[in-house]
Amino acid sequence: MRVFDASTYTxxxxxxxxxxxxxxxxxxxxxxxGGVIAADAKRVGYRPPGNNTTWITTRKKTTDTTPxxxxxxxxxxxLVGSKIVFIxxxxxxxxxxxxxxxxxxxxxxxxQSGTTVTSLDLKAFKRLKxxxxxxxxxxxxxxxxxxxxxxxxxxxxxxxxxxxxxRDAKIFSADIDPAxxxxxxxxxxxxxxxxxxxxPVLVVGEQIGGVTGNGIYFDxxxxxxxxxxxxxxxxxxxASDYAGCFYKIFDTTAxxxxxxxxxxxxxxxxxxxxxxxxxxxxPRGGLWVxxxxxxxxxxxxxxxxxxxxxxxxxxxxDQTTGxxxxxxxxxxxxxxxxxxxxPTQRKYAFMPSSALTLTRNLSTSSYYLTMxxxxxxxxxxxxxxxxxxxxxxxxxxxxxxxxTTVIGxxxxxxxxxxxxxxxxxxxxxxxxxxFTGQSFGPYFFGN
Numbered sequence: 001m002r003v004f005d006a007s008t009y010t011x012x013x014x015x016x017x018x019x020x021x022x023x024x025x026x027x028x029x030x031x032x033x034g035g036v037i038a039a040d041a042k043r044v045g046y047r048p049p050g051n052n053t054t055w056i057t058t059r060k061k062t063t064d065t066t067p068x069x070x071x072x073x074x075x076x077x078x079l080v081g082s083k084i085v086f087i088x089x090x091x092x093x094x095x096x097x098x099x100x101x102x103x104x105x106x107x108x109x110x111x112q113s114g115t116t117v118t119s120l121d122l123k124a125f126k127r128l129k130x131x132x133x134x135x136x137x138x139x140x141x142x143x144x145x146x147x148x149x150x151x152x153x154x155x156x157x158x159x160x161x162x163x164x165x166x167r168d169a170k171i172f173s174a175d176i177d178p179a180x181x182x183x184x185x186x187x188x189x190x191x192x193x194x195x196x197x198x199x200p201v202l203v204v205g206e207q208i209g210g211v212t213g214n215g216i217y218f219d220x221x222x223x224x225x226x227x228x229x230x231x232x233x234x235x236x237x238x239a240s241d242y243a244g245c246f247y248k249i250f251d252t253t254a255x256x257x258x259x260x261x262x263x264x265x266x267x268x269x270x271x272x273x274x275x276x277x278x279x280x281x282x283p284r285g286g287l288w289v290x291x292x293x294x295x296x297x298x299x300x301x302x303x304x305x306x307x308x309x310x311x312x313x314x315x316x317x318d319q320t321t322g323x324x325x326x327x328x329x330x331x332x333x334x335x336x337x338x339x340x341x342x343p344t345q346r347k348y349a350f351m352p353s354s355a356l357t358l359t360r361n362l363s364t365s366s367y368y369l370t371m372x373x374x375x376x377x378x379x380x381x382x383x384x385x386x387x388x389x390x391x392x393x394x395x396x397x398x399x400x401x402x403x404t405t406v407i408g409x410x411x412x413x414x415x416x417x418x419x420x421x422x423x424x425x426x427x428x429x430x431x432x433x434x435f436t437g438q439s440f441g442p443y444f445f446g447n
Contacts, residue, residue: 003036003047004442006425006432012051019043025090027076027140027421035117037085037110039074041092044085044108044120058108058120076140076199076421080148081178083110085120088128088152091136097157098132105141105152105174107181123181128154128172130188135170139199140278140421144214146204147254148176153218155194164274166237169194169220173251173258189262190249192220193235199278199355201287203319206250208265213252215265215319217287219275220245230269243269244291248322266322273311278355278421280369286316286325288356288369288392314369314390330390354435357422358392363429366393370422370433370445387435389445 003012023040030036034049045057073090080086084107091103104127108120128135135154142151155169170188177184200218223239224230230243249262273291280288293311316328354372361368370389422435425444436442 002441003051004434006434006444007427009444018045018055018057022073025076026074027423029077029079029085030423031079037077037079037120039077039085039087041073044074044077044087046110046117046120048117056117056119058122075137078141078143078150080107080143080145080150080176084108084123084176084178084181085110086141086143086150086176088137088141088150088154090138091134091157094159095134095136095157096159097134099134100127101134101136101157103136104128105150105183105186107176107183109181124183126174126183126186128152128170128186130170133157133168135172138195138197139218142200142202142216144202144204144254148178149214149254150174150176151200151202151214151216151251153194153196153200155196164221164242166221166223166235167194169196171200171216171218171249171262173262185257187258189251189258190247190264192245192247193222193232194220196220196275197277198275198289201279201281203281204254206319208250211252213250214254216247216249216251216262217279218247218249220247221274222269230271232267232269241272242274243271244273244275245269246275246289246291246317246322248319268317268322270311277371279317280356280358282316282358282367282392283360284367286319286328288314288316288358290314290356290371316392355421357424357433359424359431359433361430362426366391368392368433370435372422372435387443387445389433 004010019038019040020042023038026039028036028038036047038045043057043059045055047053047055074087075090077085077087086107088105089103091101095101095103104125106125107123109123110117111119111121133156136157137152137154139153152172153169154172155167158167161167169192171190172186173189174186175184196219198219200216203215205212206215220232221242222230222232222235222245223242224236225239226241232245245267247267248265250265251262253260270291273293275289276292277290282288291311310324310329314330316325318325357370359368359370360366368389369392370387372387422433425432425434433445434442435445
């Protein structure tokens with residue numbers, strides 16, 4: 001774990017011999033005072049603010065308070081209130097769906113003496129369970145900081161499941177006491193077919209028909225038999241054709257005990273596509289997503305406007321209907337390499353390898369989307385890693401390819417894909433997006 005000054009790019013210390021390699025699956029939390037919270041499969045740690053400070057760590061434990069040697073991999077801790085760290089986990093390899101695993105959700109309290117943090121104390125641990133089955137998450141939880149409710153997208157533990165194989169999945173909600181760290185009202189509020197590839201996005205306090213609630217946006221998948229239309233509520237598990245499904249559900253029970261299961265506001269399918277990157281809310285309205293179309297052998301995977309349900313297009317969804325905002329389809333392949341719009345002339349596309357991050361220049365009100373991308377050709381995905389920033393300021397042109405520009409350009413010299421979540425640092429009126437990869441240090445990208 002390295003610490004950098006975002007203004008001077010100076011590096012301060014590291015965490016050698018503190019965290020194990022599983023820490024790569026977990027983005028750290030940077031607190032308002034400069035402190036840092038991070039986790040791996042064995043420990044949760046806090047680093048006080050300052051240039052060369054010492055990490056304070058605690059071993060993760062299960063309900064019997066016994067340290068475990070192969071705990072679940074945390075998928076990014078999140079903060080509830082100012083003192084409680086919430087962690088959800090991917091279970092250890094070989095875990096059984098019907099035997100209590102050493103993984104789940106847990107809370108840790110930041111304990112202080114005056115203004116000095118002295119320890120991180122485990123306060124609660126629960127497993128994600130419905131009936132006799134246990135669930136795990138591959139995504140970062142999202143937090144309602146008004147009502148102290150967390151939402152977790154999780155799918156049933158399935159050691160034998162392969163890529164794109166259906167798994168029963170749930171959206172769980174849980175209420176966290178911001179003072180004690182207690183976990184209550186852990187409930188599976190929505191069922192769908194998973195797993196999903198994108199972390200859920202939350203909008204607190206949405207209004208639908210005069211009712212206030214929380215909108216949760218997430219993805220799943222379905223299998224179907226052509227020429228039938230993919231049905232996200234009735235997957236044909238034995239079929240070979242699949243589609244990514246993107247959902248909006250509405251939770252009206254935040255702040256109370258969940259007595260009403262969340263309802264689906266809309267769901268849309270994207271044939272042949274999966275979602276491998278979290279979406280980005282646009283403060284002007286809408287949600288940016290990227291359904292990646294995994295073309296068959298010999299097929300050029302391209303952004304196909306109005307066909308194949310916008311596979312391999314960067315698109316902006318209307319929050320009310322889930323429909324693609326007309327004209328928002330953006331072809332990263334054409335933007336980066338200047339290819340023509342004839343699909344047969346493009347033999348590869350760029351697939352997302354990170355969450356989408358939206359930033360804004362506070363002085364000019366310009367908006368930019370930044371994402372990791374890997375060049376993918378038919379049968380050869382994941383080559384030539386790049387990072388791309390797309391200017392999505394233009395209105396009312398609605399971000400058509402003729403109006404969108406690439407300011408980051410292609411960076412084929414990156415030695416490995418840029419993964420994970422891209423934090424945003426504000427310096428004066430400018431925002432910088434920071435990214436790193438599997439085998440290289442951080443890049444600071446912005447104005």
